[in-house]
Amino acid sequence: MLKKIISNVIAPFAICLLIALALYPTTLDYEKYSTHGLELDFNVPKEIAMVEKKSQPEDEQVFTPYLGKSFEAFKEALAFKESQGDYFTVNTFGYLGKYQFGKETLKMIGIYNPNYFLNTPELQEKAFIANAKRNKWILRKDISRFAGKRISGVEVTESGILAAAHLAGAGSVKKFLRSYGSNNFADGYGTTVKYYMKRFAGYDTSFVKADKRAKARI
Structure with a gap:
């Protein structure tokens, strides 16, 4: 069976x-x-390697492209501190966008429509560069005089000066430098010129050309 x-x-x-x-x-x-002739022996370039932000608590660590000390890294690091990179945010003091611009600062670089600015990322990027150019022109003598020195325990660099000027205005940075740190402006959230000077030190901002009349246009 x-x-x-x-x-x-x-x-x-x-x-x-x-x-x-x-x-x-x-x-x-x-x-x-066949894989004959194919380029199989390669490594991810260092410039785009993913690195861990060790400064954050372990449960908040994120991974971002490593940009070194380039101008792009400077710009994006500052934007993350200002708004976490959000083009469309407005803070409690009315500062706008990815780089948290005040309306009066926008007027100085040729922008008179805050709503259009807030909804136009390309214009925000142009505004950041125009403002940096303007601040570099205003602070050109201070950059030449103080870059490379230590003030109040902080090494002064061009990028630190430009970042602090973005935070507090060029006038506040001049006061900090020329008082050798005793005049240390703080914004509405308690962030100081000295803190920005230290946090954003050592980036390559040679891309920024000093321009008294810099305007943002698209």
Whole structure:
């Protein structure tokens, strides 16, 4: 009885298998699947390697592209501190966008429509550069005089000066530098010129050209 069951079940299956093997090619053209000549030995460039932000608590650590000390890194680091990179945010003091511009500062760089500014990321990027150019012109003598020195325990760099000017205005940075740290302006949230000077030190801001009349246009 068992032999009969096996014969009835296994035999048809074996026949189908033999037919399939007969129809399927017995050889493959492996040249079609060769990796010969392909560049397989590569590494991710350092510039885009993913690095961990160790400064944050472990449960809040995030991963971001490593940009080194480039101007782009400077710009994005400052934006993250200002607004976490949100183009469309307005803070409790009415400062606008990714870089948290005040309306009076916007007027100085040729922007008179805050609502349009807030909803136009491209204009916000232009505004950041225009404001940096203007501040660099205002502070050009202070940059030349103080860059490389230490004031109140902080190494003074051009990028630190420009970041502090973005926070507090060029006038407040002049007062900090020329008082050798005793005049340390703080904004409405308690963030000081000295803090920005230290946090954003050492970036390459040579891209920014001093321009007294810099305007933001798209």
